[in-house]
Amino acid sequence: MMRWLVCALILSAGAATATPERLTMSEDRLVAATQTHFYVRRDIVDNLGSYYAALHDQHLIEISLDSGEATRAWPLRRMAVSHLETDEFLMPGQVTDRPGETRDMVAILRDAGAEPLLPSDRALQDVRLEDGALMRGQAQVLSPFGIRAAGRAQLGILRDTYPPIESEAAYLRADRIDFQDLYAEGDWTCRLGSGGQMLFRAGQRIILVPLMCEDATLSGAWGFHAIIIENTEN
Numbered sequence: 190m191m192r193w194l195v196c197a198l199i200l201s202a203g204a205a206t207a208t209p210e211r212l213t214m215s216e217d218r219l220v221a222a223t224q225t226h227f228y229v230r231r232d233i234v235d236n237l238g239s240y241y242a243a244l245h246d247q248h249l250i251e252i253s254l255d256s257g258e259a260t261r262a263w264p265l266r267r268m269a270v271s272h273l274e275t276d277e278f279l280m281p282g283q284v285t286d287r288p289g290e291t292r293d294m295v296a297i298l299r300d301a302g303a304e305p306l307l308p309s310d311r312a313l314q315d316v317r318l319e320d321g322a323l324m325r326g327q328a329q330v331l332s333p334f335g336i337r338a339a340g341r342a343q344l345g346i347l348r349d350t351y352p353p354i355e356s357e358a359a360y361l362r363a364d365r366i367d368f369q370d371l372y373a374e375g376d377w378t379c380r381l382g383s384g385g386q387m388l389f390r391a392g393q394r395i396i397l398v399p400l401m402c403e404d405a406t407l408s409g410a411w412g413f414h415a416i417i418i419e420n421t422e423n
Contacts (some may be wrong), residue, residue: 211238213368215344215411216382217250219397220294221303224390226251226260227397228303229414230294231347235366241273244287244366249294250346251301254388254395257339257416259346263292308384308399316398316417318381323398323415330417337377340402343413377402382412392422 213236217229228251235244247265252258267289272282298305317324321333331339351368382399389395396417403410 208238209236209240211367212236213366213409213411215368215409216401217343217399217412217414219306219308219384219386219399219414220249221298221301221305222254222386222388223301223303225255226253226301226303227306227386227388227414228252228298228301230265233347233351233366233368235368241271241278243270243272244268245270245284246366248347248350249292249297250343252343252414254416254418256342258342259344262346262350263294263297264290264350265294266291306386308386308397310383310385312385312387312396313381313398316381316385316396318379321376321379323400323417325396325417325419331415333376336379336400336402336415339415340377340400340411340413344411377404379403389421392420394419394421 213233215231215233217231219227220230221228228249231248231250233246233248237243245266245268247267249263249265250259251261253260267287269285269287270282271285272278315326319329321336322329323331323336347368351366354365354367379400379402382401385399386397387394388397396419398415398417399412400415401410401412
């Protein structure tokens with residue numbers, strides 16, 4: 190979805206005549222796992238209602254393989270991006286790091302004893318979405334409600350980092366990301382992402398399924414991972 194956003198900006202920049210809607214995009218990329226947790230790098234981009242500027246934050250998120258809930262989060266980088274430093278649209282743009290605490294992702298993963306992952310679409314064979322539900326073969330593994338619950342369990346850990354913007358003045362300042370998707374209610378429209386992962390532990394096979402969803406208001410899109418746990422013992 191991040192790649193889609195970048196492509197959309199490139200295609201629109203030359204011919205854009207109107208200010209776009211302010212949108213927030215979030216995408217999780219698998220980076221490592223232990224026998225109890227997996228780790229994703231979460232990229233969050235707020236286009237600030239502009240074709241030429243954005244705020245881009247990165248976080249490392251730890252997620253329990255058993256509960257599916259995000260348990261810890263570490264800020265990695267906070268950036269302001271300008272794609273129009275000259276008279277021409279630039280991609281990649283000019284990046285300026287914004288102030289704030291940041292952590293070393295490699296050091297955190299080393300301390301956790303996490304093994305790096307190489308996600309593959311082969312892990313997603315026989316997995317699909319059907320009428321809003323997640324299917325594995327002929328079996329439903331998550332209902333549409335279950336998908337929303339799984340997403341909020343993983344996205345909600347950043348609620349304190351991105352509280353709702355309460356005033357028009359704060360919204361217009363555009364100095365922090367408006368991650369309103371964390372609070373989205375109602376139905377979600379989802380699709381399978383790319384780069385799943387199959388993990389194994391004693392008596393279990395675990396499939397991490399990347400999903401990209403948006404709410405009915407089309408205020409943005411966000412990614413997370415559904416977890417399918419299958420017993421392998423007879």
